[in-house]
Amino acid sequence: QKEVEQNSGPLSVPEGAIASLNCTYSDRGSQSFFWYRQYSGKSPELIMFIYSNGDKEDGRFTAQLNKASQYVSLLIRDSQPSDSATYLCAVKGYNNNDMRFGAGTRLTVKP
Amino acid sequence: DTEVTQTPKHLVMGMTNKKSLKCEQHMGHRAMYWYKQKAKKPPELMFVYSYEKLSINESVPSRFSPECPNSSLLNLHLHALQPEDSALYLCASSGSDTQYFGPGTRLTVL
Numbered sequence: 001q002k003e004v005e006q007n008s009g010p011l012s013v014p015e016g017a018i019a020s021l022n023c024t025y026s027d028r029g030s031q032s033f034f035w036y037r038q039y040s041g042k043s044p045e046l047i048m049f050i051y052s053n054g055d056k057e058d059g060r061f062t063a064q065l066n067k068a069s070q071y072v073s074l075l076i077r078d079s080q081p082s083d084s085a086t087y088l089c090a091v092k093g094y095n096n097n098d099m100r101f102g103a104g105t106r107l108t109v110k111p
Numbered sequence: 112d113t114e115v116t117q118t119p120k121h122l123v124m125g126m127t128n129k130k131s132l133k134c135e136q137h138m139g140h141r142a143m144y145w146y147k148q149k150a151k152k153p154p155e156l157m158f159v160y161s162y163e164k165l166s167i168n169e170s171v172p173s174r175f176s177p178e179c180p181n182s183s184l185l186n187l188h189l190h191a192l193q194p195e196d197s198a199l200y201l202c203a204s205s206g207s208d209t210q211y212f213g214p215g216t217r218l219t220v221l
Contacts (some may be wrong), residue, residue, distance in 0.1 A: 018220045031208075032208040034208075034209065036212075041199075042203055042214070042215075043199075043212040043213060043214050043215045044154065044201070044210070044212050046209060046210075046211065049208065049209055051208075054140055086211075087152075088153055090210075097142045097144070097161055097166060097167065097205070098156070098159070098167060099155035099156070099210055100156075101154055102153060103152070103153050104153050
C-alpha cells in the first residue's frame, strides 16, 4: 500500500464548476497535510496546509481533513482554466522532516 | 518572502563531467531538501539537512553528493551521472512544517 494515494486523473471539469481532489494516507501518526499545485515544467507551489480535522478555506480553495478516515481533500470553487495543473497531496509525521507526496492528480478546467 | 533560489536553471552534462547544483534561502529555515522529479511523477526525496547536518539520505547513489556549507546554502555535487539521472532537481526549505520549493534545475545527462 502506498503511503499517500491520489487518483491520478485526469480530472476534467468545466469552467465555473467545483473541482474535488482527494487523497488518502496510510500513516495514522501523520500530523500535517499539504496541497501543492504544479504547472507543467515548473516547481510545486504551496496552495493550502491543514493540521486539524474539519475544513479550512482560503479564497476559492477549501481543504478538508478527516483523520479518522485518513482522508484529505481539496475543493476548488469557480474553477478557472488557469487552475489546470497537477495537484500534489503531501503528508508529514510529527516532528520530522520527511514529507511524503502522492502521485498527483492532473486537473483540466475546460473553458 | 518565501523565496528559494536555485542555479543553474538548466544543465547539460556528459557522463564523465563533474558539476554542482546550488540552492539558497534567506528565510532562516533550518531544514533544506533535495528532491528529484521525473516527468509525470511526484518529487522523490533524496536528502534532508536539518541544522546543517544530514538527517535523511534516501539510499541515493554515491554519484550524488550533498553539502550544506551553512544554514542558507545547499549544494548537490554530481559526478559520473547516468542518462537516467536526467530529471528536474528541486531544492526546498522549511522553518516548521511547510516546505517551500525553489524553481528547480533541469538536468540532462548525455
